[in-house]
Amino acid sequence: MQDFIHNISTTVSVAALTACLGLATPLTANAADDADIAKGKELSFDRKKGNCLACHDIAGGSLPGNIGPPLVAMKSRFPEFDKLRAQIYDARKNNPDTIMVPFGAHAVLTDTEIDMVTKFIHTL
Amino acid sequence: MKKYLAALSVLLMIATPVVSQASPEEDLKNFRAYFKDRFKDVPVEDYINGVYAIDQASREQWEQYEEFPPYEIYISKGEEIFNKKFANGKSFASCFPNYKKGIKQNYPYFDEASGQVVTMEGDINKCLTDNGEEAFKWQKGKIAYVGAYIAYLSRGKTINVKTPSTPAALAAYNKGKQHFYAKRGQLNMSCADCHYNNPGNKIRADILSPALGHPSGFPVYRNSWASSDAGDGMGTLHRRYGGCNKQVRAKPFKPQSDEYKALEYFHTYMSNGLKLNGPSLRK
Incomplete structure (x- = not known):
């Protein structure tokens, strides 16, 4: 199982990287979005905040956990931004037994912070 | 790709617990x-x-x-405390007559008379208070040393709750x-x-x-x-x-x-x- 995840992770990372490099125009609409994405990355990597790396492999992060799937190809997995946001806000809606922290419902992150984290995760 | 991820999420869903009766x-x-x-x-x-x-x-x-092993000195400390006489002249051995044979395997157990689960730590402190001594703090220090000594003498015994x-x-x-x-x-x-x-x-x-x-x-x-x-x-x-x-x-x-x-x-x-x-x- 771990190998399986690792293989997927490697394959997809390469795929995602290739896709990024192939893209001539930036994915973001404006400077405000860029700032949010940067802040979202910071929150995602912060152990006291999102701490996403505890469970998910994320490009640019070190020593990721592997309890959850690697965060790659997020736009194809979550074409709708709101669905990704809802998953981060309260993953129990999709799976009541999930180990994923209900970041919004349990106020681990504020609504604004969840917006920024979602923006960052959606770029992955 | 999507297929793999879907398969993965199905696997993860199956792995969730069900508290049964x-x-x-x-x-x-x-x-x-x-x-x-x-x-x-x-x-x-x-x-x-x-x-x-x-x-x-x-x-x-x-x-x-x-x-x-860094815990070794605490087994010795535990042994020392275990053998030290209480003010009334008794020691822990009076409460744990079979300690040399190993006793930890029987903990915890349910005591019908008191309606309580009895733990090794509970019995260590009960021994102290029954003998007019002050109880140890529960989480670390002397209780862990005496516990380590009792556990050491119980090594290899089969857990038998x-x-x-x-x-x-x-x-x-x-x-x-x-x-x-x-x-x-x-x-x-x-x-x-x-x-x-x-x-x-x-x-x-x-x-x-x-x-x-x-x-x-x-x-x-x-x-x-x-x-x-x-x-x-x-x-x-x-x-x-x-x-x-x-x-x-x-x-x-x-x-x-x-x-x-x-x-x-x-x-x-x-x-x-x-x-x-x-x-x-x-x-």
Whole structure:
């Protein structure tokens, strides 16, 4: 199982990287979005905040956990931004037994912070 | 790609717990079968080694540390305290007549008369107060040293928690089982989320240990408990429970509270038949 995840992770990372490099125009609409994405990355990597790396492999992060799937190809997995946001806000809606922290419902992150984290995760 | 991810998420969904109303015997059987299936190459007797049973790299490091075990001096300290006379002239041996033969394998047990789960730590402090001495603090220090000495003399004994059969004993067992599977804290995680559904997986750089075998090695010396803030490394099982609860940002229960005694009862019963190997060393 771990190998399986690792293989997927490697394959997809390469795929995602290739896709990024192939893209001539930036994915973001404006400077405000860029700032949010940067802040979202910071929150995602912060152990006291999102701490996403505890469970998910994320490009640019070190020593990721592997309890959850690697965060790659997020736009194809979550074409709708709101669905990704809802998953981060309260993953129990999709799976009541999930180990994923209900970041919004349990106020681990504020609504604004969840917006920024979602923006960052959606770029992955 | 999507297909793989879909398959992956289905696998993850299947791995979620169901708290059943099964009997303790059935629980034990299912618990064992689950780990046997999950780690096919790990012999059941090896689970007493915690995470080191399932991760070879950590095991090698641990075995090196074990050559000069940091808990050894605390066994000696425990022996000293154990043999020291109380003011009334008696000592711990008066409460634990069979201590040399090993006694820890019988803990915890349910006492019908008091309607309570009795733990080794509970009996250590009861011995003190019955003899007019002051009780030790519950989580670390002397209670862990005396516990380490008793555990050391019990090494190799088979964990033998009596199967709960009376309504009161079953109620305590089920309370502990409920604690184990219930979500708690701001992070909304159960004991089972990490130590039943995800042993072997990594939480950041740490590998999660399997719940099977957990209680065999207590009291433990944890490297993370050896610092100017945390103490000399030694601690009891209930100290660890409190730490786990804090890690999921839940308010910990008090050591030796009914809640933790019930958890210890369920948790240890799940390891029945395994050998004791405390005190032990953990990261």
